[in-house]
Amino acid sequence: MTDWVFDFVHGDKDSKDLLGGKGANLAEMTRLGLPVPPGFTITTEACRAYLADGVEPSALRVQVTMALRRLENQLGRRLGDVVDPLLVSVRSGAKFSMPGMMETVLNVGLNDYSVAGLAEAANDKRFAWDSYRRLLQMFGRTVLGVDPEVFDHAFSALKDGRSDTDLSADDLREVVQRFKDLIVEHAGREFPQDPREQLDMSMRAVFDSWNTPRARIYRRRERIPHDLGTAVNVCAMVFGNLGETSGTGVCFTRDPASGRCGVYGDYLPNAQGEDVVAGTRTPLALDEFDKLDPTSSQQLRTAMRRLETHYRDLCDIEFTVERGKLWLLQTRVGKRTPAAAFRIAAQLVDEQLITLDEALSRVTGQQFVQLMFPQFDPKAERTLVTTGLAASPGAAAGRAVFDSAAAVEWAARGEPVILVRRETNPDDLEGMIAAAGVLTARGGKTSHAAVVARGMGRTCVCGAEELDVDPVARKARAGELSFAEGDRIAIDGSTGAVYLGEIAVVDSPVSRYLAEGLDVAMAEADEETGELVRAVDRLLTHADEVRRLRVRANADSGEDARRARALGAEGIGLCRTEHMFLGDRRGLIEKVILAETPDERDTALSMLLPVQRADFLELLTEMAGLPVTIRLLDPPLHEFLPDRAELLVKVARAEERGESSAVDSKLLAAVERLHESNPMLGLRGVRLGLVVPGLFKLQVRAVAEATAELRAKGVEACPEIMVPLVGSAMELHLIRQEIVEVVAEVAAEQGVELTFPIGTMIELPRAALTADRIAEEAEFFSFGTNDLTQTTWGFSRDDVEAAFFATYLDKGVFTVSPFETLDEIGVGQLIEIAVERGRGKRPDLHLGVCGEHGGDPVSVHFFHKVGLDYVSCSAFRVPVARLEAGRAAIGSVRG
């Protein structure tokens, strides 16, 4: 026969599947001999059976009866007895803690008769009636579904301005009567006087709460299976509200906010748990508790040490003192801030409680990211304007500007700026580069602004919908507050807050450490900060020691490369050469595009050559000794020309005014020629190389000449040429031939040996599916997971966000944007196929990833698992990727 019920003496902290988290920890504490009130746990299995059949298993009733009997015999009291009654708490306890579920019913067992027994046993009538009042209120709300407002309202009316403690036993008896009436009125039934019926109904209510819509939505988002069920813990009541020698509290074995070593907690004399939550009275700190009740306090400190040594981690404990006797009601491994996570992990290593591997698995890349953002000077004055979405974390302050040009202009004068737009598009890129932060009125967390800002490590608040942005008048308004170009504003990318005023922003100590090294950071740090920085250094160093994945950066300029190298990048995984054609170079590439004869085009290309060569000289010099993957031109050419619709309108307006311009007409003709209905699916990447003669050759020549020049000087330049958007081996074969020829030409001209790896992006499903063929032509693959996600799902990043991303999150189609965390089920399969087939054909094939996902903490684990050689990500993500690569290598939980 199945055991549906376990006393707390059975099971341990690893029985969470069956007993839930709370039940498992109660059993563990009991096993350790800590003072836990006795009780039993009804298993998750019982819950599953109940939910499947709509009724509890018949054996369950008997088993609860027997468990109750054992409890009663142990304590020598009976549930709901008229003399010294046993009362119990009924609490839910799933494997994972989960908002939206019924939590607790206290004082089960009280009724119109046992209330007198309690009064006599406690020698306190007021306490007994107050306990009954609490039962009615909790039971009414959570079991019978009465709106809590109903009770609150009636209670307030009866108190008539008095505080709870001013109420007499008689007052409370009156409240009890009123609450019973309200239950009849609102729940359509009497409050059950039978103690066992109270218990059974509470248990069923816990079971049912597993399937509330809020709980279901939460599980879907957190990818928790729907079929786990919850356990129910039934525990003998102990009371912290039996006078001044009683009380209740919460404590932590270390400070969960700062990570400081030592014990922290609150104690509220003469109170029950819910009073602590209500916050009407100020609790005492633990050292005040020491003075108030040295015995209990000493017992508590001993228990805390015991638990921390046992759990080998920060513990979070709920306790109650009943007339001088300490009881532990709950414990769990405690939540903590990112800084605390790093400090505590390092402390526990020092205390020889855990190994460095374990310490590494206790911190996450997500936490690490939080430590790297700049911070507002906490003393600065500020006015909140509005709140948008926290799209890219950090704190940024500066002058408000309303277009890209103004951003560049103010920034050139040395003024930090915040770029404020309704929404951004690729034309805003230069402005976003120049700005300290980006604020948009529209778009969600995967809008262009959000994605690009995250990619660049720029702070971003987006979708601040209250904000009315007027780019023409160069001002913005939200309600009564407004600001104009040049006004000082600040945005907090971790909260979404938008402020008016001059607020200083300071680098975080961790980012000082990352950028400038341990010594510099330590020189400036106080003791606490110093401990944090040392902890980060220790864990990151360990991650570097254990990880198999190399970490490269995506960088397009010498400056990017320098920063990336400082942050630990072991090469450049993606240099986007198109970024070298922006700004004042735009004119040069425009000439190539507008060329009307092959001669004109060749002339235009030859003007680009020295410029590109200089770019590569700088980049390869900065990364001397490390690989630099240079991607040949990828985007459609029309991206280098003006926007078609804008130009059409401009020409039409000029025509209406009789002021047509030959230049605009020529430009328009080119734009029309290059216009594509779906540019993402058009003339891009390798297709450009095959269709536009000389374009890729120019780029390869620039790389080859730069390499030859540097190697002649003894600089170890290690370029790799990467061909984008390959869909078939033949495309790569043809371009590869061209590359090899150009490199051989340059080698002959310079009289040197010159070879370097040639590889391809894998960013189309077809490339992944035919990876065996493509591997014949490629020495390396780099997965372009952005494009691969777009084509595998058949939606573009920009359009998804605008049109249906929010709906898809709401409806649970996505749990997270597939552009942020790799969609392993779909896109991941293609990567696995490509890895297997590519390596099958060419065992030494070098494999990496250079999409946004390369720096995503969760996705890094996947890339480790499938056997890639490296990930490449934005420079500022490099430390995170290093940490997560280390965590992946030791098999830590993702994230």
Place this chain on the structure above:
Amino acid sequence: MTDWVFDFVHGDKDSKDLLGGKGANLAEMTRLGLPVPPGFTITTEACRAYLADGVEPSALRVQVTMALRRLENQLGRRLGDVVDPLLVSVRSGAKFSMPGMMETVLNVGLNDYSVAGLAEAANDKRFAWDSYRRLLQMFGRTVLGVDPEVFDHAFSALKDGRSDTDLSADDLREVVQRFKDLIVEHAGREFPQDPREQLDMSMRAVFDSWNTPRARIYRRRERIPHDLGTAVNVCAMVFGNLGETSGTGVCFTRDPASGRCGVYGDYLPNAQGEDVVAGTRTPLALDEFDKLDPTSSQQLRTAMRRLETHYRDLCDIEFTVERGKLWLLQTRVGKRTPAAAFRIAAQLVDEQLITLDEALSRVTGQQFVQLMFPQFDPKAERTLVTTGLAASPGAAAGRAVFDSAAAVEWAARGEPVILVRRETNPDDLEGMIAAAGVLTARGGKTSHAAVVARGMGRTCVCGAEELDVDPVARKARAGELSFAEGDRIAIDGSTGAVYLGEIAVVDSPVSRYLAEGLDVAMAEADEETGELVRAVDRLLTHADEVRRLRVRANADSGEDARRARALGAEGIGLCRTEHMFLGDRRGLIEKVILAETPDERDTALSMLLPVQRADFLELLTEMAGLPVTIRLLDPPLHEFLPDRAELLVKVARAEERGESSAVDSKLLAAVERLHESNPMLGLRGVRLGLVVPGLFKLQVRAVAEATAELRAKGVEACPEIMVPLVGSAMELHLIRQEIVEVVAEVAAEQGVELTFPIGTMIELPRAALTADRIAEEAEFFSFGTNDLTQTTWGFSRDDVEAAFFATYLDKGVFTVSPFETLDEIGVGQLIEIAVERGRGKRPDLHLGVCGEHGGDPVSVHFFHKVGLDYVSCSAFRVPVARLEAGRAAIGSVRG
């Protein structure tokens, strides 16, 4: 030891891998005892060894010596002897006939000495010197690589206006000397006098010609492996130019043009093969040959019968008569026209030479298509205006119109029209439907115009670049010729020709048969046509009997459905509901899109309901008893609104003139709201269903109501609801719930039972990769191979064509458009994955395809192989798909 050389008496017609096609057939004829001049074949294996090592295998030289010795002994003459020399021809012969390879060197063995021996043996000095002249010319050109112009030019100069036959032996001796000098001059070496050296050099030249660029390109295009190599046939020379009792000819066992039963051929007395090719003299028909040389002719007829009975197919034979003795030099299964293919296949069945299965495997869908196109009345007068690309075959004549509206207007008056556009876009769809043919100045064979026209079976000539189309003035011009709206023009979609003038177009007899049945077609047919129609009927009927694949049609209206059913469609595989929102319905859907409140939207939707219901009533009635797959709305909504750029320009112009319009502004706002940078990857398909409340519900309700109404009347309506663009099982799960609810609602309202299959398109890589999950929510899959091709390759059909399709064909990346014939290597893999995983989860999952590829003769074989249940294609492709499905079932060669 490897045998590199085989005498003709070894091997047979099935030894093509080793002996090449020509060698195998020579061996076969020898084996049959037919008069073949003796000789031997050097194997493809020898060629492969030579090409791999750059030198012939050492044993080859010995084996050639021995084969030559046997040949000499058999004939009693020695190669290049000064008395009665043996001469040989050296010919290439690969497994597949292949342009670009060296073909033939005749008269090998002649030199300055043996020429006298030949003169004496033939008793004809002139003949001997002419033979030597021919050897020098062929050897110089093909073995030594001298430009043929060099010889032609010198020969002309020496002839000085005389014909070949006017030249005396001395003249020819002079030509020989001149040619020898030219060889020294241009090849840098003497013509080799050693007969064996001539033979070896010729053999090596054949081997080397396997790798000419032209041969390589041809093989890449035809997907012939590069490592097959070619055989070399060395054969004793016989001479058709030894006077009036000699001659040479070509014959066929049946008429390869019409398929008429009987023997056909040409005979040229006193000539060698190359004289027949040159075409300077008119050859005799076979019955004239009967009179001229009854003995040889009778022998030839006997041989032809023998060969046809043996090969059980039309044979194509080359022969020579040397002084009254018949020799067969070559035979192969002959090429034929489509009509001949069908007639001959049926004839051979009647003659009990082949089975019906074999007959079916002898015709192809491609040939069948050719028989279905309308034809120009051959007697009509015409003026050629220009020639474009033959984009969609057939003959169409009518009034020129220059926009969609005019096409609809003229067509409504009963005038057939040709729609003439620079290029077409989706706005031209109604015009294309109304037109008999489409002519564009721009775009290639996969442009919008070409693809859509092929899909609808409309004749189309595209990319007629000479044509200057002026849509505003409503006229077009090419050089001196021009035409205006209303002028009569005609286009030939099989040749690309564009004509001026009134040319009658008549239905082909085969299409009369397909549309109206055998009796109608036979009533009108003459004897020849009648035989063709009967042959088609017989083979198509047999295909229907043997095929496993069902064939459905893509149809969006009752009229489409009626036509499809007449052509044998066994259901509708794709009803595109968006086509129901075009024309005068556009206003209704526009109201839905522009609705500003949920109420407004609901009102607009409710106006669409009766319209949609009526559509489905008609469609389901026409297809009573057969399944009708209705796809819910797929395209982005902005397709129903005006073009954004045009509207922007219109509004800007109005602004400049101070004439702004509120209506246009509102429309523009909606267009801007719906604007997407890559609409193909945007808010489409199931995403629309999830984002726009009520839209899919409306469509499902219309289907359900129509079905209930018809079933009540006893009409067997069998709809299937298909959800487009699904990428994850959750999307389908959510929409499926909605569909099931609506159907249940309607069933309850009408008091009937109402269920029908719900399925999905598989048109995204992710859908294929997660087909196991999706199959839990779908009763059927229909592969949308157009979109699947787009996303797998990452290019859109429209943009591919505009930008790089031509280059890709040229460079061999494509051998055919992946939008025409399924890319089995890439896209095909996803289909196989989806079939396997889908059926793995749900064994009774129904599987079909509804992309363009469903009607492609080659692709149908793939769909059969992977186990689909049906293909669905344009109505006019249905007979082709039926034929190919039958051919696939009996394992015929594709296509």
